[in-house]
Amino acid sequence: MMNSVADAMVRHQQTDLAASLDQAKGLFNDLSFAYVRDWKGQNPSRRVIGFLPIYIPREIIHAHGMLPVGLFGAGDRIPVVKGDAYFQSYICHLPRTVIEMALNGNLDAFDGFIFPAICDVIRNLSGIFQLKFNAKLIRYLDFPQNFDPEVGGVFYRTALRQLSEDLARLNGVAGDVAALNHSISLYNENRRLVKDLSDFRAASPHKVSAVEYYLILRAGQTLTIEDHNAFVRRVMPQLAERDALPEDKIRVVVSGSFCEQPPLGLIRTIENAGCYIVEDDFQLGLQWMGDPIPDDTADPLAALVDAYLTKSTYSSAVYDGDHPKEEQLVAQVRERRADGVIFCAPSFCDPALLDRPLLEKAMDRSHIRHISFQYHENLGQFHVVKEQAGTFADMIKLWD
Amino acid sequence: MGLTMDVQKENSMIKQKQMLSDHFMALSQVKETGKKVAYTFVPGNLTELITAFDMLPVYPEINSLQSGMRKKSGDFIREAEDVGYPEDVCSYVKCDIGMMLQGNIGPTDQLLPSPDILLLSYTGCFVFMKWFENLRRLYPHAEIAMLHIPYQADGRVDPAAVKYIKDQLTKDVIPKFEKVAGKRLSDTVLAECLSRSAVAEDLLMNVFESARHKPSPIDAYFGGVYYIGPIFTSFRGSPACVGYYEELWKEVQYRIAHKLGPITPDGAITEEKYRLVVEGPPNWTNFRDFWKLFYDHGAVFVGSTYTRVGGLYDYGFRHSPDDPLGSLAEYCLGCYTNRNLPQRIELIEKFITDCDADGLVINSIKSCNSFSAGQLAMMRDIEERRGIPVGFIETDLVDPRYYSYSNIKNRLDSFFQMLEQRKELQPRARVIA
Numbered sequence: 001m002m003n004s005v006a007d008a009m010v011r012h013q014q015t016d017l018a019a020s021l022d023q024a025k026g027l028f029n030d031l032s033f034a035y036v037r038d039w040k041g042q043n044p045s046r047r048v049i050g051f052l053p054i055y056i057p058r059e060i061i062h063a064h065g066m067l068p069v070g071l072f073g074a075g076d077r078i079p080v081v082k083g084d085a086y087f088q089s090y091i092c093h094l095p096r097t098v099i100e101m102a103l104n105g106n107l108d109a110f111d112g113f114i115f116p117a118i119c120d121v122i123r124n125l126s127g128i129f130q131l132k133f134n135a136k137l138i139r140y141l142d143f144p145q146n147f148d149p150e151v152g153g154v155f156y157r158t159a160l161r162q163l164s165e166d167l168a169r170l171n172g173v174a175g176d177v178a179a180l181n182h183s184i185s186l187y188n189e190n191r192r193l194v195k196d197l198s199d200f201r202a203a204s205p206h207k208v209s210a211v212e213y214y215l216i217l218r219a220g221q222t223l224t225i226e227d228h229n230a231f232v233r234r235v236m237p238q239l240a241e242r243d244a245l246p247e248d249k250i251r252v253v254v255s256g257s258f259c260e261q262p263p264l265g266l267i268r269t270i271e272n273a274g275c276y277i278v279e280d281d282f283q284l285g286l287q288w289m290g291d292p293i294p295d296d297t298a299d300p301l302a303a304l305v306d307a308y309l310t311k312s313t314y315s316s317a318v319y320d321g322d323h324p325k326e327e328q329l330v331a332q333v334r335e336r337r338a339d340g341v342i343f344c345a346p347s348f349c350d351p352a353l354l355d356r357p358l359l360e361k362a363m364d365r366s367h368i369r370h371i372s373f374q375y376h377e378n379l380g381q382f383h384v385v386k387e388q389a390g391t392f393a394d395m396i397k398l399w400d
Numbered sequence: 401m402g403l404t405m406d407v408q409k410e411n412s413m414i415k416q417k418q419m420l421s422d423h424f425m426a427l428s429q430v431k432e433t434g435k436k437v438a439y440t441f442v443p444g445n446l447t448e449l450i451t452a453f454d455m456l457p458v459y460p461e462i463n464s465l466q467s468g469m470r471k472k473s474g475d476f477i478r479e480a481e482d483v484g485y486p487e488d489v490c491s492y493v494k495c496d497i498g499m500m501l502q503g504n505i506g507p508t509d510q511l512l513p514s515p516d517i518l519l520l521s522y523t524g525c526f527v528f529m530k531w532f533e534n535l536r537r538l539y540p541h542a543e544i545a546m547l548h549i550p551y552q553a554d555g556r557v558d559p560a561a562v563k564y565i566k567d568q569l570t571k572d573v574i575p576k577f578e579k580v581a582g583k584r585l586s587d588t589v590l591a592e593c594l595s596r597s598a599v600a601e602d603l604l605m606n607v608f609e610s611a612r613h614k615p616s617p618i619d620a621y622f623g624g625v626y627y628i629g630p631i632f633t634s635f636r637g638s639p640a641c642v643g644y645y646e647e648l649w650k651e652v653q654y655r656i657a658h659k660l661g662p663i664t665p666d667g668a669i670t671e672e673k674y675r676l677v678v679e680g681p682p683n684w685t686n687f688r689d690f691w692k693l694f695y696d697h698g699a700v701f702v703g704s705t706y707t708r709v710g711g712l713y714d715y716g717f718r719h720s721p722d723d724p725l726g727s728l729a730e731y732c733l734g735c736y737t738n739r740n741l742p743q744r745i746e747l748i749e750k751f752i753t754d755c756d757a758d759g760l761v762i763n764s765i766k767s768c769n770s771f772s773a774g775q776l777a778m779m780r781d782i783e784e785r786r787g788i789p790v791g792f793i794e795t796d797l798v799d800p801r802y803y804s805y806s807n808i809k810n811r812l813d814s815f816f817q818m819l820e821q822r823k824e825l826q827p828r829a830r831v832i833a
């Protein structure tokens with residue numbers, strides 16, 4: 001009797017888990033952004049702001065009563081017809097599906113777009129939006145590469161203030177100190193939950209597949225912060241309850257996919273080839289801040305500026321100054337007790353690919369095994385990846 | 401920029417060649433002279449500041465393009481790819497790193513000294529940051545100074561950006577230079593350099609604006625890359641630079657007076673058939689062939705965006721001794737690829753209007769996202785608004801694998817046909833201005 005109740009409970013939780021994962025998958029697949037349109041329809045002052053990878057301070061948008069939505073291209077889910085007429089074949093794939101969606105009306109519910117300063121492609125994509133969609137708010141957010149609070153900090157504060165003023169003009173919501181502090185607290189909560197989930201995945205990668213983990217995080221780029229926090233809170237215990245046994249797989253860190261996203265099939269292939277992904281940078285923006293941002297100050301804008309200057313994670317888009325990114329990757333490998341690194345970057349991605357030689361060299365110096373390959377978001381064939389990742393896993397199992 | 405090739409020589413060219421050879425000689429002698437060396441980039445460079453510290457600048461991009469011209473880039477690129485640089489990234493970076501790995505023998509076959517300071521001052525392209533992050537690991541003893549230039553996303557010089565650049569200069573860049581140079585910055589020397597820059601900039605603009613004449617006395621692209629050599633590299637602010645532009649302007653005035661067209665490697669253009677504007681850098685590995693594809697058709701470039709990549713003077717900006725750091729900041733912000741796409745289009749349209757151009761050519765560079773991403777949107781916009789023919793071709797800067805003569809020729813042949821048909825439909829008086 002007891003057993004069947006327990007069984008029923010597990011079954012129930014698993015059904016819930018399946019439903020949660022389905023919801024995440026649904027959000028991922030829905031290029032018409034029904035959730036977003038729904039949310040917007042509930043109140044006339046609501047506005048939706050799309051943003052490009054990697055990071056933007058979503059707290060500011062939230063404090064203005066708006067929904068920040070991450071735009072990561074459309075992967076392999078739409079055929080690119082118009083987008084190819086905008087980008088030459090030697091430009092990465094992400095901007096062409098973004099423009100395809102914009103031209104096809106998928107982004108009509110969006111009131112504005114923010115383009116963070118990460119590379120020349122995103123920068124010029126902001127220009128294309130200026131040319132094609134200038135009735136909407138189009139903003140480029142330049143992050144300082146100087147981390148002195150009196151220099152880069154002052155500049156960034158002005159940029160954030162200007163952004164806040166632009167947003168206020170869209171719906172008349174000023175976004176005061178209390179609102180911004182409240183938003184920061186919600187995003188802190190999100191960062192903590194994401195960190196917990198990522199620690200859980202690293203500790204028990206057999207309980208959450210890489211694709212599931214990815215979809216749970218990716219949902220955070222669409223859902224309101226309140227909904228995503230509730231979502232992660234709900235799904236974590238369900239994953240922990242899962243009855244799954246560890247397999248004989250190696251543990252890897254995947255690096256280089258912070259912007260254009262690898263297709264789900266590729267993530268799955270890496271895993272099926274015998275690798276547990278215990279750390280990755282697919283959704284780096286959600287984990288941009290390492291520590292919580294103070295949420296009870298009289299100057300929350302200053303808190304956001306300081307967080308950017310002192311708490312940001314390393315990334316190919318940010319000058320690493322006195323903190324070489326190689327050391328940070330090595331530290332990550334050690335912390336996650338990974339057996340190796342898979343450098344997996346989009347084709348034609350200058351930031352990721354120009355970091356690669358120096359990261360590879362650092363891995364060699366630290367005796368960390370690594371392999372490298374490239375993809376594009378609508379890659380359909382994974383044989384080569386499967387073989388490479390499989391050989392990599394076998395080699396490590398054999399020799400380590 | 402700073403090219404060497406076998407074309408009909410004019411005095412200004414001989415002068416430029418001498419300036420370059422003196423510069424490389426000085427670089428090869430730093431051990432004896434004790435001069436310090438700063439590696440830096442062309443767009444929005446701080447040559448006057450480097451000169452004010454009595455240092456010698458080295459421009460890795462120039463070394464790359466020179467390697468391209470001298471047919472050495474293919475080898476250097478392969479060398480860089482052998483150590484892990486992927487195929488599809490900026491070929492300038494790989495060419496430079498390949499050259500360094502093969503002993504750092506520069507364009508004059510002399511050894512280039514290692515940098516004492518890497519001035520990571522980049523405008524309009526993120527690859528520069530990645531480039532020096534890589535070089536920094538290869539030259540661990542060099543000081544590194546970062547000067548971040550924000551993008552002109554809103555199409556204007558933002559006072560907050562000017563302040564940010566000035567703050568970086570005073571709090572970080574200049575102190576690092578003072579440390580490396582072992583002396584303080586002399587405001588007087590810097591101001592003198594900036595005054596001379598402004599004189600040279602006026603003269604350069606005279607030269608570029610001469611393309612309004614019919615026939616144009618200059619080719620603003622293929623000739624233009626020689627004209628910008630001294631001002632965009634090591635010489636801006638020097639007396640020699642002013643001397644060069646005085647000489648050049650004299651030659652151009654002579655050509656205007658005698659209604660002569662520009663000089664090409666095969667002699668002067670005798671009949672100006674088409675007046676074109678061009679967007680994008682040229683190809684360096686097959687520079688002469690590439691040029692010939694145009695002058696064989698009697699096509700002359702009257703406007704070029706590439707010749708504004710190191711700094712843009714068309715809207716009146718000049719360096720100023722009255723506000724040295726402010727004018728350096730404004731200069732950095734104004735470079736062509738640091739302007740947003742609507743501004744880039746505006747400049748192209750200005751060339752088309754001012755110089756009465758018949759068509760636009762876009763040379764899309766495979767490995768340069770800074771220029772290339774967005775060019776197709778620019779093309780559509782200009783086509784729609786101006787209704788002029790646009791020729792779209794694709795090459796690379798210094799990777800010889802991506803120069804396909806027959807593809808380019810086919811595309812250009814159809815472009816010239818379009819221009820010809822248009823001319824027949826809308827005959828225009830080719831008035832000599």
Ligand code: SF4
Nearest residue numbers: 092119121259260349
């Ligand atoms: S994939 Fe790389 S090159 Fe493309 S937009 Fe993203 S960061 Fe830029």
Ligand code: SF4
Nearest residue numbers: 490525527768769770
């Ligand atoms: S991408 Fe273009 S602008 Fe940037 S360094 Fe390379 S060639 Fe220069």
